[in-house]
Amino acid sequence: MRKKIVAGNWKMNMDFSEGISLFSEIVNMVRDEKKGDQIAVICAPYIHINSLTQLGAGVVKIGAQNCHQNESGAFTGEISAKMVKSTGCEYVIIGHSERRQYFAETDELLAAKTVIALQNNLTPLFCIGETLDERNNGSYYQVLEKQLENGVFTLNAEDFAKVVLAYEPVWAIGTGLTASPEQAQDIHAFIRAKVEAKYGVNIADDTTILYGGSCNPKNAAELFAQNDIDGGLIGGASLKSRDFVDIVKAFNS
Numbered sequence: 001m002r003k004k005i006v007a008g009n010w011k012m013n014m015d016f017s018e019g020i021s022l023f024s025e026i027v028n029m030v031r032d033e034k035k036g037d038q039i040a041v042i043c044a045p046y047i048h049i050n051s052l053t054q055l056g057a058g059v060v061k062i063g064a065q066n067c068h069q070n071e072s073g074a075f076t077g078e079i080s081a082k083m084v085k086s087t088g089c090e091y092v093i094i095g096h097s098e099r100r101q102y103f104a105e106t107d108e109l110l111a112a113k114t115v116i117a118l119q120n121n122l123t124p125l126f127c128i129g130e131t132l133d134e135r136n137n138g139s140y141y142q143v144l145e146k147q148l149e150n151g152v153f154t155l156n157a158e159d160f161a162k163v164v165l166a167y168e169p170v171w172a173i174g175t176g177l178t179a180s181p182e183q184a185q186d187i188h189a190f191i192r193a194k195v196e197a198k199y200g201v202n203i204a205d206d207t208t209i210l211y212g213g214s215c216n217p218k219n220a221a222e223l224f225a226q227n228d229i230d231g232g233l234i235g236g237a238s239l240k241s242r243d244f245v246d247i248v249k250a251f252n253s
């Protein structure tokens, strides 16, 4: 079923005690203020997530920001999907543009990470998005289609139905530039049409597609009001409890 999700991505921010206090504030505010059926998630650094799942008490769900594509083995410094799951984590971001760009993660690698995440009962938040050059030279539809085809469209229908997609235009991440509600809706409708062509109308209708890129308390309500936008993946604004919780509440207004 299509869900309303607001997921914070803390990226490489917050030491352990800072993370605990920020998260505690978020949990208390969400518990007191949230009225709708939207799901609040915080995707935290690995070292935080075990403690956060306990503090979250189901009010705020926890995600990781990455996982390794192998089940286990000699991969010094890496974390497996099974380990992530064993901390009580429910979600994992896969294919964030920062991992594609700085860690050379390819569509094929991301497809393998998605499979292992699903095998371990994690919900992948699978990210796609075009760069500024690709937006300006008009190749963005092809870029997004390729990321879908080589990444998540390798899954069978049953597995794909468990994936949440996130459209994050790279030019809008951390730049203060947001896709306009019309631009974002246009791409979300395009993504849903591609899902329909591949898996059929029922799965397309049920697919949750989040928008990410300089989403904030001022622009969230208008973005979330678009037909094909089911929530957000929030970077900078998830580091401030008030801002994050106001975005979670943007569905209500």
Ligand SMILES: O=C(CO)COP(=O)(O)O
Residues within 6 Å of the ligand: 009, 096, 168, 172, 173, 174, 175, 176, 212, 213, 214, 215, 233, 234, 235, 236, 237
């Ligand atoms: O990358 C993002 C979320 O994954 C978006 O980051 P900002 O909200 O800081 O632009």
